[in-house]
Amino acid sequence: MSTQTLKKIYSGKVRDLYELDAKRMLMVASDRLSAFDVVLPEPIADKGKILTQMALFWFRKLQHIMPNHLTGEEVTDVLPETQASIFAGRSMVVKKLVPLKIEAIVRGYLAGSGWQDYQRSGQICGITLPKGMQLAQKLPQAIFTPSSKAAVGDHDENITLTQCAELIGTDMLQEVEAKAIRLYQEAADYAYQKGIIIADTKFEFGLDEDGTLTLMDEVLTPDSSRFWASDQYQIGHNPPSFDKQFIRDWLSSSGWNKQPPAPVVPADVLRQTQNKYREALALLTDQNQG
Ligand SMILES: Nc1ncnc2c1ncn2[C@@H]1O[C@H](COP(=O)(O)OP(=O)(O)O)[C@@H](O)[C@H]1O
C-alpha cells in the first residue's frame, strides 16, 4: 500500500482517520492543539504520541468493563515500514463501528457547561442537583449527561435523558449510562491517587458487526476530559486546566479576539505545555519523566 492509496476519510480538529479496508481504520493523533475552540498555528511537539499512549493505557486498564475498538494490531502490521514509521506511536488500528449518535459525558464535578446549566436551572440534562453547590464542587455521585453529536463546526449540545432515549432507545441508554459511569468512576478513582482529578469526560460508543456495544474514539485524555491538578483544587474557584493553562493565560493576555486565526504562541509557552502533557502521562502510568 502506498501513501497515495491510503485514503483519508476524515480530518478533525486534532485527528485524522484513514481507511485500511472495509472493516478497519487507522486513527492518527496529530500534534495540533485547539484552545478556545481554535486550532493554534504551532503544534505541540509529540502531543499526539503522548495522548495516544495515554488512551492506550486506559483502553487496556478498562478492558474488563467492556470491549473497545482496538483490533490488537500495530500500525506496522497493517502498513509497509516506510509509511508505518510516519504514524508510529500516534496511531491506533481500530474496528470501523457504527457510532451512536450521542456523546456520553460523565461528570464527577461541577464545571464548564454543567456549571452554567446548574446556575440557570439547578439541573444538568434534566437531572436535578442539590441546591447551593459551588463551582468545581464534587457531585454527590457521578452523573451521565449526554450531548448530541454536533454537525461539523457546531457546538455539541447537552440533551435530556428523554431526548437521549429518543436518539438511541431506552435499553441502549441504560446500558450506555451504566458503562460510562463505571468507566469514569474507575478511571477517576485511579487518577486521583496519582494527583489528577478527572472532573468530567466524554466517551463515544459504537456498535460492532454483531451489534455489541463497544468503546471507541480516544478515552480519558486531556483532549476529551477536564484534568485538574489535585494540589491546586479549591471549591468555589475554577481550577486551572492541567494542560492548557499556560496557553490560555498567554492567549488571554495577548489581546486576541478569539476568532481564527490564533496568534503564534511563543516557544517557551509551547514547551511548558508539552511538559504538562508529559507530566500527565508520567503521573498516570508511573513513567519517569524524560
Ligand atoms: N472505531 C470507530 N468507528 C467509527 N468511527 C469512529 C471510531 N472511533 C472514532 N470514530 C469517529 O472518528 C472521528 C474522530 O475524529 P475527531 O478528530 O475526534 O474529530 P472531531 O473534531 O469531529 O471530534 C469522530 O467522529 C469519532 O466519532
Ligand SMILES: [Mg+2]
Ligand atoms: Mg472528537
